[in-house]
Every structure is written in structure tokens, then in C-alpha cells.
Amino acid sequence: MCTSTSGWIEILMASAPRVSAPLFSAILWMLIGAAANAQQAPVSAGQTIRVNVARVNVGVVVTDDKGKFVEGLRRDAFHVFDNGGEQPITEFAPIEEPGQVLLLVEAGPAAYFLQDANLFAADAMLKGLSAGDRVAVARYTDAPLALLDFTTDKESAQAALASIRFNLGFADLNLSSSLSTVLDWLDRMPGKKTIVLISTGVDTSPPSAAATLQARLRVGDVRILCVSTSGPLRNGKQGGKAKIQQTQDEFAAADRRLQAIAELTGGRAYFPLNGKAFQETYKEVAEIVRHEYSLAFALPAADGAVHSIDVKVERFGAAGKSAPAPYRVDHRKGYQAPKE
Structure with missing residues (x-):
């Protein structure tokens, strides 16, 4: 499904006025550096997660x-x-039983450049859901922000996606801590629950937050379907050989992070590389929910x-x-x- 498309990132960058290739490379490099620094923070005691159910x-x-x-x-x-x-x-x-789907969207600089390629293709998923399925929308950088409560109105969900403002600065991307907060929101909600995580997989959360999330995912009842947005970014060759290699290593670590999140919850992870692949991915996500x-x-x-x-x-x-x-x-x- 996901095949390489040469020049895709250049096309996307051309659609973002007044932003040069070196600036984009610097933004991406700063985020990766922040993620690496976060992983060097001291680890605190992990939190025990319990499910109080009969x-x-x-x-x-x-x-x-x-x-x-x-x-x-x-x-x-x-x-x-x-x-x-x-x-x-x-x-x-x-x-046939309706479910609840929460779209959690990374609103960092990568999504700023790729919004036309992936995020707004999510209408393929919304159209593929059943009429009774309820959808909520949230975005995150340093913390999650709810944009739309659960509703069967798919047009409202599409409007909420379109309203997201992406951060072009050097904000944190606290994936683990944000996802833990969203799981708190869903904790007492009955029925089928799915999070569709639209993210690069870059995580600037401290290791303690990542450890807590891993423990929670092992025992939770929410399926997480991960859609990586980093694929079209990987054609760039900005910087020296060492920097390019480190960037590739961080992308690989981000991929493994998304894969682990999906596997622990009985979900799946997708790594589309172009607009067509994003469309196909979102259609399959809707099929899984249904x-x-x-x-x-x-x-x-x-x-x-x-x-x-x-x-x-x-x-x-x-x-x-x-x-x-x-x-x-x-x-x-x-x-x-x-x-x-």
C-alpha cells in the first residue's frame, strides 16, 4: 500500500509559503533533539494501573x-x-453495535507541512464509519486539547479537523503523556472504544511517562490504531551524513513506538508514504471500527x-x-x- 514517492516533500513545502527547506529541516531537527533529550531524563517509579470492573x-x-x-x-x-x-x-x-472513535491528532510542525496530504484525507475514514458510530476530535502538542465531544454528526467531526491550527514553532510533542490523559477521558465510557492516533511518533515525554503509558496499554480496553505522518518527510537529505543518519534512527524509533502502542491494544499501525496511501489507510481504519x-x-x-x-x-x-x-x-x- 505504501510506496515511495520521490519529491513529495518538496511539493508539500512549496505549498507552504515563506518557509524554506533549511527552516523545515531545522524544525524537524529540533523536535528530534528534544525527543532525545527527554529520553535522557531520570526515570521515576512507574505507576500501577488497575481496572475496577466486575x-x-x-x-x-x-x-x-x-x-x-x-x-x-x-x-x-x-x-x-x-x-x-x-x-x-x-x-x-x-x-453492528455502534462504537466510539476519538481522533487524536499531533498538531506540531510536521503536520503543518503535511496537513493537505494526510489529515484532511481523514474524510475517507469518516465517510466509512457507520451512521451510529460516534466521533470525537482532539489535538496535542505538549498536552491534549479536546475540540469536539462524541457525536454521530460526521460533518461536525470534519469541521473540527479543519479547525486545527498547527504549530510551526518548537513546541514539545508529548505523545505518551497526552495519550495517557486521553485514556483517562475514556476510562469510564462503556462500549466499543477506539483511538485513531495521527502522529509522527516523535515523543518528548519523559521516560517515566512512557513507562506509565506502556503499563496502562497492557491492561486497557481501548483499541489504538496508529497512522504515521512521518513517511513523506523521509525524502529530505538536509544536513551532513551524521545528522541524516541520526534523523533516520529517530524516525525508526518513532515507528517502533507507534507499532508497540498498536500491538499492546490489539490495534494496527500504518506507515503511508503519500496521499493515495493515506486515503487507503483511513478507509481500512474505518473498516476495522465497523x-x-x-x-x-x-x-x-x-x-x-x-x-x-x-x-x-x-x-x-x-x-x-x-x-x-x-x-x-x-x-x-x-x-x-x-x-x-
Whole structure:
């Protein structure tokens, strides 16, 4: 899906008046430097995240070996395991159940140059959602700012995206701490919950915030779909060989960060390189949101421990016989039980 397009960054830069290539390179370099400095800060004790629930919710997306989303599955096709032991499914919602989607957009200088290439292509995602799906919009630099509360009005969501003002200065990009705050917003919201993170993956949060986020993602019930905006930036060759190599290394670290966020939550990460690839990515994101099954099982023990979750999906063959299914099953990996 994501193929290289030579000269893409030059086209984007030409559309931003009075901003030269050296200035853009300097902005990007300052951000990468800030991220590196943040990672050198002392690490404080990690925060323990607990989920105070009597039941455990699990969102599940099922695709076949060709990548096609599987519809029409019944409750008896799903098997949920807590620490290896199968649990009875107490609640089951098919994919038709509406969900909540929060668009979290990095509003730093990279997005300033790329807004026409990626952000406003998000209308492909909004149009692909079901009528009942509710959408909220927020942006972040040093901290998140809510722009639109959850609504089924997709035109309002598009207007909120269009209203975002991108920072051309040297603001922090505190991805980890901002994402933790947004998870606080969604903590008590029931039902299907998805964050679509539109970001370069650059993070100037201190390591303590990153560690806290990682612990939280391991036990949370929000699926995060990451869309990297850094792809079109990578054609630039500003600076000497050492600086170019360091920039490439930081981009690789940002990619790994987005991939880890997605994997920990049962989501996916996308790295489109041009406008067409962004359109295709957003369409697939909408498909994932529309094809999520929602399962729940009773909390087996209030022991304060971290529990692993696994979900298996059966494929029924002729005469109702079960057969191994070449399904890809995406879901959250665990939760932390409350302590009584």
C-alpha cells in the first residue's frame, strides 16, 4: 500500500509559503533533539494501573488469510481465555453495535507541512464509519486539547479537523503523556472504544511517562490504531551524513513506538508514504471500527494481578464440524484485576 514517492516533500513545502527547506529541516531537527533529550531524563517509579470492573470487556477484530474482515460470526465461534483458562462469554455484541472513535491528532510542525496530504484525507475514514458510530476530535502538542465531544454528526467531526491550527514553532510533542490523559477521558465510557492516533511518533515525554503509558496499554480496553505522518518527510537529505543518519534512527524509533502502542491494544499501525496511501489507510481504519465484535466475561478473581487474555475463533465446516481457521484475531492482550 505504501510506496515511495520521490519529491513529495518538496511539493508539500512549496505549498507552504515563506518557509524554506533549511527552516523545515531545522524544525524537524529540533523536535528530534528534544525527543532525545527527554529520553535522557531520570526515570521515576512507574505507576500501577488497575481496572475496577466486575467484568472484562474485549474488542475483537477478525480477518481471514486474505485480509478480508469476517462478518456474521456467532457467540459460539469465540473462545476467551484468562491466564490460559477458558471463560464463559457473558456478553456478546456483533459488529453492528455502534462504537466510539476519538481522533487524536499531533498538531506540531510536521503536520503543518503535511496537513493537505494526510489529515484532511481523514474524510475517507469518516465517510466509512457507520451512521451510529460516534466521533470525537482532539489535538496535542505538549498536552491534549479536546475540540469536539462524541457525536454521530460526521460533518461536525470534519469541521473540527479543519479547525486545527498547527504549530510551526518548537513546541514539545508529548505523545505518551497526552495519550495517557486521553485514556483517562475514556476510562469510564462503556462500549466499543477506539483511538485513531495521527502522529509522527516523535515523543518528548519523559521516560517515566512512557513507562506509565506502556503499563496502562497492557491492561486497557481501548483499541489504538496508529497512522504515521512521518513517511513523506523521509525524502529530505538536509544536513551532513551524521545528522541524516541520526534523523533516520529517530524516525525508526518513532515507528517502533507507534507499532508497540498498536500491538499492546490489539490495534494496527500504518506507515503511508503519500496521499493515495493515506486515503487507503483511513478507509481500512474505518473498516476495522465497523467490524469489531465486543465480548465480555466475568472477572474470575479480584487478586490485583495482571491477567493475560487470548481469544480464539472457530470456523465451522460442513455438518457443523469445527475446522482450524486461518483467521487473524486482533484483541487486547491483558488487564489488571482490582484488589479486594
